[in-house]
Amino acid sequence: MNGQPSTQALAIGSPFGIIAGGGAMPFAVADSLAARGIKPIIFGLKGFCDPAQAARFEHYWTPIGKLGALLRLMRSTHCRDLVFIGTLVRPAISEVRLDWGTLRVMPQVFRAFRGGDDHLLTSVSRLFENEGFRLLGVKDVAPDLLMPAGSITRATPDADASADIARGRDVLSALSPFDIxxxxxxxxxxxxxxxxxxxxxxxxxxxxxxxxNGRIRAKVGRGVLVKAPKSSQDLRFDLPTTGPRTVDGAIAAKLGGIAIVAGNTIVAEPQAMIAAADAAGLFVTGLSA
Structure with missing residues (x-):
């Protein structure tokens, strides 16, 4: 991608633990770490993490709800620095099979499940921090995976698209307190x-x-998808992600482009995303935080 995000990687420990949900991002983070000489260890969440991709790294499997077993695993592998990354469908707490390590902190678990996704992730992170681990975010661990500022495609937003972007940012800012x-x-x-x-x-x-269905009558190539983290969000977790599939969706929606916040948005498969956007004449641009 053109340009670099402003965030620089922190000094982090090796080996480094990746608590991995679904999708490609846990392994993009692992590759980024390995390229810098830091050993990644995958702790795959059963039913979400891709076994074929996990096989490329030292890896272990953990069901959701087995906090005690996961803590023992991470200590045995000497992982003190961790990141949560990957897609995950929030389970109903009644569906989670708990071990004694989880039962010990059940009051905190119940409180965590009573809020939105950001509240849940932040609350769970405190459980790990209370056990002596350091929870980091992708922006700390692998800043090379973040969206840079400015347009990364040949197309750039015109005045109308810029106005739509401004409106979208206002809307997302207003919705932030509701964790939607x-x-x-x-x-x-x-x-x-x-x-x-x-x-x-x-x-x-x-x-x-x-x-x-004719409910939107604007010309093809008008409109913008705007993505930004919530204003109160813990930026270690659940950053917005964009990639080739997002571009495909914007093409199908006949939009003019995609605007995402630089430095706080993960870009999956950037070269494939740029190629798809350029072929369709879409812009993809990074906004100042």
């Missing part, structure tokens, strides 16, 4: 969709359907 979502679509000043539990892919699919 991290993205919205604005077309010619109209907010036509807001991310919910379905995620960005579902948001773009809804916009594409609204266009197909």
């Amino acid at each position: 979502g991290q993205a919205c679509v604005v077309i010619d000043g109209h907010v036509v969709g807001i991310e919910d539990i379905g995620g960005t892919d579902a948001l773009l699919a809804r916009v594409a359907e609204l266009r197909a």
Whole structure:
């Protein structure tokens, strides 16, 4: 990608633990660490982490709810620095099989499940910190995976797109206290969709359907997907992510481009994303934080 995010990697310990959910990002982080001579160890969440990808690294498996077993594993491998990364569907607490290590902290677990996703992740992180581990974020561990400032595509936002971006940022800022979502679509000043539990892919699919049904009559190539973390969000966790699939969704929704906050958004498969956007004439631009 053109340019570099401003965040520089912290001094972190080796080996380094990656508590891995689904998707490609845990392994992108692992590759970034390995390239700098830091040994990654994958602690894969059963049912979410990809076994084929995990096999490339030293790895262990843990079910959700087995906190005691996971803590013992991490101590036995001498991992003190950790990152949570990857997709994860929040389970109902009644579905989680608990071990004694989890039962010991059940009051904290119940409180964690009573809030939104950001509250849950921050609360769970405190459990690990209370056990002597250091929880870091991707922006600390692998800043090379973050969106840089400015456009990374040949296309750039025009004045109309810039106005839509400004409106989208205002909307996301206003929604931040409610811990709802991290993205919205604005077309010619109209907010036509807001991310919910379905995620960005579902948001773009809804916009594409609204266009197909004639509910959105704006010209093809108008409108912007705007993504930004919540204002009160713990930036170690659940940063917005974009990649080739996001571009595919924006193409299907017939948008003009994608605007994401630089330094606080993860970019998956950047070269493939840029190539897809350039082929479709979309812009992808990094916004100042």
